[in-house]
Amino acid sequence: MDGFDIGRLGYLILLLGLVGGWLFVEYRGRLGAALRPIVAWGLIILAVAAGYGVWTDMGPSLSPRQQMSGDAVELPRAPDGHYYLTLSVDGTNLRFLVDTGASGIVLSADDARRIGFDPGALSYLGVASTANGEVRTARVVLDRVDLGTITDRDVPAFVNEGELGTSLLGMSYLNRFHLEIAGDRMILRR
Template identity: 30%
Template sequence: MVRRVPIGLGLKMAAAWVAIFLVLFIGFTLKDDFVALGKRILNDGGGEAQVAAGEALRIRKSLDGHFWVTARVNNENVRFLVDSGATVTSLSAETAARAGIVGSGGMPVLVDTANGMVQAQRGRIEEIQIGAIRRRDLPVHIAEAFGDTDVLGMNFLSSLSSWGVEGQWLILRP
């Protein structure tokens, strides 16, 4: 009834089980990366990122899980991360300079960002246009510390009649 397994065969079987466990563990750990890669390969979520639907503007969620929108800021194209957690629209110093927006020069404000507290200058966008949605004299924060990410905040979103997420789309209604 008792069968002895040679030591070499036993070690091979143990190594095979360890390899199977490692492959399953790595597959489970990186499943989100594999899904994102599959979407890129199949071009799922590709196509037009901003689509006008009547007066509304539909913005497709990007592969990174965020909503990105291209806007005209004082006749300059600027790519914004739409962030309902940001109270005020924020521009990098480089974007502000390119769009001709200058800081007020007064006391800087402290802005709580995902990367911690930073000092920023107050400024104003003369005109911002996203699709058919146009706003004038929009307050902004300007700082070097924002890096290369420009953020469209609640001061813009709350100027709309409504906005919301429907599936993979952000809908902005003027």
């Protein structure tokens, strides 16, 4: 626990003490009458927390997914307003944020590790300008990138040395397709 977590824990304990003290004073002599609303509110809070947990776990699987038909792939807009594309990179499925503002494919350290690169052993000689400032990058080559029946070999990419939650699919790959946005769908055709 760091100092921030200890402060939050202290605040919660203080808040619980104040509410508990108020309940004790308010219902002194009739604690049985206080037990019913306390249990009811406890169950309501537990149900909301459980519902949030289930939604967090299942929400992404309930949203529409990419659909492949022939040489075209249709991507639905995600609830966060972005488009995501799952590619098989060297035999491993990776989820990419489609980023027309990125010039190349940028892998997070976690995704790079999943497909066999050791981020700690790479030479971070490049620099990329991002919305969060400059980050160092290492150039790599992806042996095989599959999108359904479409296969590309020896695809250049970069591994980001900084924090990156989702790998980015930039224009060096997207330029291989005709890109169209219609309503809440992105369509890529080769």
